[in-house]
Amino acid sequence: MAVTKRKASATSEAPQKKVKAQKPQEQPSGKKTLFGKAIEAEEYEDEQEELEEQPIRDDDGDNQDAMDIDQAGPQKPKMSSKESNAVKKQLRDQRRAQKPNAEMVMPAKKLWEKLRLKEQPKADRQAIMLEMMGLIQGKVQDIIFKHDMSRIIQTCLKWGNEEQRNIIAGELVGQYLTLSKSMYGRFIVVKILHYCPKYRETIIKEFYGKVRQLIKHKEASEIIEDAYATYANAAQRTALVQEFYGPEFRVFKVDDKKTLSEILEHSPAKKESIMKHLLETLTGCMEKGTIGFSIVHRVLLEYFEHASAKEIQDMLDVMKEQAVEMLHTKEGAQVAMFCLMHATPKDRKAMLKTIKPYVLKICKEEYGHMVMLRLFDVVDDTVLVNKAIVSEIVKEMSDIAKDKFGRRVILYLLAGRSPKYLSPYSIELLAKGDAVRANTSKKDAAVRSSELLNYISPALVSLVATKARSLISEPLACQVVYETLLRATGDKQAAVDALLELAAADPKESTSDEPNPLLQMPTDRFFKSLVQSDYKEPKAEPSLHFGKALLAKISPYLGDYVQQNQSAFIVLALTENPETSEETKKKLAPHKKTIEKLLKGKGEKEMVGTRLVLKNL
Structure with missing residues (x-):
């Protein structure tokens, strides 16, 4: 229909900015307009009814394109999925080629995919690293702040040899402060600190004068902490900490004074200024959430050690x-x-x-x-x-x-x-x-x-x-069980009974899953100490009378226990305990000859416990 075609033609052009609607110009009487064309009133009403009867379509744009093609000329054949992907790839490659260092970035990424594989043979990895260094050497500073290239540099630092790592680290000298503040670059600094000992001092020195600001920075604070806690020597740690003391110490390091106590002892007049700057800096650390860092802990400790009561309370209110x-x-x-x-x-x-x-x-x-x-x-x-x-x-x-x-x-x-x-x-x-x-x-x-x-x-x-x-x-x-039985308050009989029940087992039935406690370390010493607590310091309050209770449980097996070096010391304690000495010796009398026969031919340092028991008999 004519009306439909005119409507489609009007909407086929690119969308324009909205223009304030203008009132249609008056037409001569008896005439009305439709899309700028004067028509009779009856024809206008017929056209309006025909437009209202048409359904609203979601694919008006597609229909419009088809109408435009019909009007413009013959329609182009539709591309296959493979052809469409090829066109997209070509456009993507064209965009990448326009970026800086494009001739190096794409080959480097392909090499990186091989280099980062853990199962890569050592010889192949070395060859890949040589090829990679040929691409990035001399251009490291140009690419370090990009996420993808930052990952590549980190991998090179991980798998490269010492010479290759030092080449990369050397190219970044002067950039470590900026890198530490970068979301991606800071990981390179961490890797260089770890893999390049030669450049640790260089990196730390770049932080001098900026520590107070960096410790409050979201990314850089972690680098400062890593450098301080893991890689800095004692002199470097002292230099980093001194920057919390005030502007003077950021510029002039006090090499011969290692602690705040030494500085204040030498220059007492500086105390008020130093404490003021410490409070300001540490308060900022609390607000920025860097209180978990060990460098902050050291400074806080020095603050508390030298602060007045009021200064301590000021810090307590914050932290x-x-x-x-x-x-x-x-x-x-x-x-x-x-x-x-x-x-x-x-x-x-x-x-x-x-x-x-x-x-x-x-x-x-x-x-x-x-x-x-x-x-x-x-x-x-x-x-x-x-x-x-x-x-x-x-x-x-x-x-x-x-x-x-x-x-x-x-x-x-x-x-x-x-x-x-x-x-x-x-x-x-x-x-x-x-x-x-x-x-x-x-x-x-x-x-x-x-x-x-x-x-x-x-x-x-x-x-x-x-x-x-x-x-x-x-x-x-x-140790906990022993002190519980000696010092805990209240009724301890349930605990004593549980231990006696374990000791009552036949030593001949001891297994690896359930060993007899009197034949094992450290429980043999534990039971000996409990027996001694009846008569020797430290004594249980009140007395457990443990020796007497233990003897009642193990008396059938005394002969077996005295022949074992570990358990012999428990028997020895029973012979020395005033409450059990007489009865223990009486029960051991039938075993005296067996014990003598067992010790015959043994050295003086062998079976010492058994030898001492025999001596007491």
Whole structure:
């Protein structure tokens, strides 16, 4: 139809900007217009009705293209999928060819696909690296900030030889500061620090003067931390830390002073300025979320060591709820200990709230477990400590008791600062807070310890009663079981009975799956110590009378036990225990000749336990 064709022709052109609709010009009376053509009124109404009856189509554009082709000339044949893809590939290659370094990028990507394969033979990888270096050498600075080429450079640093790595690192000298701030370039800096020891000093020196800004930068802060914690030597770490002290130290490094204490001792007048800059910089680190870095922990520790009470409180207000994020480093754990020591009861409550979800992890941290000990020392609200901390320890007590560091948390509640379980350094570190605790805590230390022990004792006794075998088979957990029986409060009979039940087994029936505890290390020593606790320090309070109960269980097998070197020491302890000495010797009398025959021909250093038992008989 004529009307349809005119409409299609009008819409076939490219879309134009919308133009404000204008009122149609008046036509002579009796005439109307349709698409700019004057028609009679009756013809106009017929055309309108015909247009309204046509359905709206979704493919008007396709129909329009077909009409345009009909009007323009013969239609081109439709391309196959293969031909269409070929055209697209050609257009894509043309676009890539227009980009900078196009003649190098595409071949480098093809080589990279082979180079990054882990199963690539060494000889083939070396050949690929030689070809790759021929492409990128001299152009590294031009391509490092692109994501795809950054990956290629990282792979070259990983698989290249020392000479090739140093060539790449050498081309980037002067760019490391910029690279560290780049989302992709920072990974190249990490790789060069790792694979190119020759350039570590060069990279670190490029950071001098900018550390205070870089530590707050999202990407660069990780490079600074990596350089400080992993690759810098002592002098370089000191130089990086000094930039936190103020503008003077960013320009002039104090080489002969390694710590803030030494600097302040030499120049006391600088203390106010240094503390001010430390507070400003560290506050910025808290706001930017870089509190987890070890370099920040060291600076924080120096700040707390030299800050006044007001300066400490200013810092606590900023970081009290973030202290839990720094317990994985030595300095960070000490900072958290400072926070707990100087905090108000309200601040301590806030800190306990943040610590609660991570109690298990903190207890098993090499340095973090010391924070738990400080917490037990200073928090007066033992009810809160029980609900927030002790209850979480109880949930994972078996796991914590077997851990190298976790068991110290439980043992501290049982035995306090015993040199048997804590190093002299740890005891000294804890003792440093006693003077401050006297001013910040009101409850007597002995009362606080007693209340905490009362809270955890029932759970410890229950643990030993239900998991005695698994606990005493672990050397570290044995210490927890031993101290529980000696020092836990309340009724401990259930735990004692569980241990006696294990010892009552016939030694001849011992198997690898269920070994007799008196024939195995470390449980043989554990049982010997329990027998000695009846008459030798440290004594159980009240006495367990363990020797007497044990003798009643193992008396049928005394002859077997005395002939085994491990268990002979348990029998020896029974002969020395005033409660069991006489009865034990009486039961061993029939076995005396057997023991003498067993020791005949043995050296003096062989079967020492058996030899000592015989001597007591």
